[in-house]
Amino acid sequence: MTSMTATTDRPTASAATPGEAPAGRDHAAYLELVGRLDLATKVRLLTGATSFTLHGEESIGLAPMAFSDGPTGVRGLKFTGGDHVALFPSATVLASAWSEETAHEVGEMLAEEAERQQIHVVLGPTINLHRTPLGGRLFEAYSEDPLLTGKLAAAYVRGLQGRGIGACLKHLVANESETLRNYMNSVVSETALREVYLLPFEIAVQDADAWSIMAAYNDINGVAATEQNHVNNTVVKGDWGWDGLLMSDWFATKTSAPAALGGLDLVMPGPDGPWGEALVADVESGAVHESVIDEHVVRLLRLAERVGALGSTDEQRVWPTESLAPDAPARRAQLRRLATDGMVVLKNAGGILPLAATGPDSGAGTAGDARAGTVALIGRHGIDTICMGGGSATVNPPYQVSIAEGLEAAIGDRLLVVDGVEVRDRAVVAEPSAITDPETGEPGLRVAYLDAEGVVMASEHSSVASIVTGWDDVLPRPTEQVVLTARLTGSGPVRLGVLGTGTWTIDLDGERVGSAELVAEGFDPGESMLKPPVWTIDTDATTTTDDEGTREGALVTATVTVVRSEPQPGPDGKLSTLSHVIASGMGMKGLVVSPVPAPASEVLESVTAAAASADVAVVVVGLTEEQETEATDKSTLALLGDQDAMVSAVAAAASRTVVVVNASTPVLMPWFDEVDAVLVVGLPGQEGGHAVADALLGVREPAGRLVTSWPSADEAAPAWEVVPDGLTLEYTDGTFVGYRGFAAGHAPAPAHWLGAGDGYGAWTYGAARLLEGGSGAPSVEVTVANSSTHDSREVVQVYLRPDTEDQPVRLVGFAPVQVAAGSEATVTVDTDARLWRRWDEAANAWGEPLTGGTLLVARGLGDVQAELPLA
């Protein structure tokens, strides 16, 4: 149990057969159902029942629905420590395949994961754009480009909904950074909204009919996303004719009548929130017409029908009794393939990659050299590979393969693994293998929840070293204290600590080693959940042997008293749901157990020696889930600590150096010219290490292309700032987002453009020609020849460069193609007419579409292969 477990009864039976869109009732039939309910019952349905479930209503055949994050796995109903579920590569990795087919397959796989857990709606895809490279949550979203984002989102939605599981496009809209996300105001022109930020939502609605959307935390042009009559009612439900359900982001709804009138259909989570009695009173006072409530309920019922949660028992969804386990061989193979497909080769001097896959004899070292074929794998990310980002996209996977494990399985004793410099500046919770539950001996720890009288309300095993307090919906009384106890599996020097808000004491074998008063930063409940404060101490742990000769690890007892306070107004001066959530003491609590880090000088010495001793040095650097996470942004693109110095030291000592970048979003690479090859592997999911080994050894081609331009330096980007001024963040880049702004000279040329990536092929483009497109936009036909000795995958990209300077260059179409070594293929790229549209602010309508300009056939704008003038 944690306080976030849902206890609702689950429906067992579906109208929708997977693969078939349910027929649905007409509007009048839904209204007839709604008409059977009284006002209080209707309003009750419009706030969640628990953190991730909704109320059912037997009298009209409505079963309680279950939602789950999303988007890189289906976590289930618990925020931490839930069942093992498959961990997918992060969205940026999946998007780097530039493949609608891949996105569709991912949607289908997620549907299977959802079915196994009886989840009706997966909270994804995240389709905000990579506006500034500092955005903490970019790893969860696809790209800086709206067309690529929209097309992939639509394919993902089709994959998911084709099996009767709802998708939820998030977060509507202009939620491109995290700093003060609950209070900040994104100031965006209507043109940029329509042409750029709303476009992925529009594509996913038009092309795939997404069944739900999530309204963001932020304000847009001074109005909260949850109250955005203009965006929600006028554009999305009006102009687009969308008939799905609009839910709030978690705790985002701040008001009753303005949100209900502003197009929000459902407040999440529950059971409490700003609607309930307040909304009933609004209707009774005439502030909200009851028909508005009825329309919200109609949309809820329509979603329920689509996911098989409405109707008589035999009309409702029947969940499959058998499903693919998250660690089944077939699932492993899929995740491994998807990860490699999204890895990006940014440099491959002299074709050093792929490395020789077998035996020393085929190694590239000089014959007779003892180093021939040996690989030194260097760096913390090689051993402790970061396979997922932080925040609500986190899941509890059955395992995560490190790069060291992946390479070990592939090349065995040709591999030397060496730890590198520190990559974090904060401690993280203990690996479950570092601790055991003193009562059961299982990996993990024991958690006891105490009430105000010190009575233990629950004591349970946790397989992970963190839990969440503050939502006490399954405990008889509010939790006052939590006691975490664990035995250490190791002995000797250890970094011990705790994480989470509250008043802590920490004892080791009955001796007090410290106490701490930990307070969350900022005004976002997300910060105490997702970036909780930490306290640590370096100490010594000894193993004892009892009378029977059994060895026992040192016993750690960490006790936290939950601090509750009076709700305080946020930085916007308002007392809101968030104020109450923060005051409730909600947050993550965890135990830290980690090795005491060695000094950097010592580490640099050992990595240099290892690099010199091998045929090839593979050095792994990257970000961690503390930088690629929710509720907080980055402040630099530089790698943390001494990682850059480590790469330079390795490059100077090694005969050949390959750098593997274990990060999903741009980082600076000051050593780029010093190394032979650079492979960006992103956050590659549970099969990460195997997939990296496949990529390095050429078992499968790392065929990805960047989904975002990588700046050459901090601040050298068309949009950089993530800290609102006051509470305002101006989208000053307008429609010149990312590569569009770089191409217009709004920032120094990027180090690498959107669309860049070499794979293992070598490409020559033939002449390109224009074809009449069926959809009103032209198609481009081009022949691409792969002159390499590797079968390879190319992504043909077509950009429109308008004639007028006030219009940015933009991606208008793309098509991946697999071509055998020494062969060629003719590719037709359809372009999308929506990219020719122009918003006319004066007329407040779409104006005349663009005419003229030039189509560029390019491998990213840094490598244009052909130009086709348009008449």
Ligand code: BGC
């Ligand atoms: C995130 C959403 C997520 C929700 C539920 C929020 O903090 O912004 O993307 O779906 O939590 O976990």
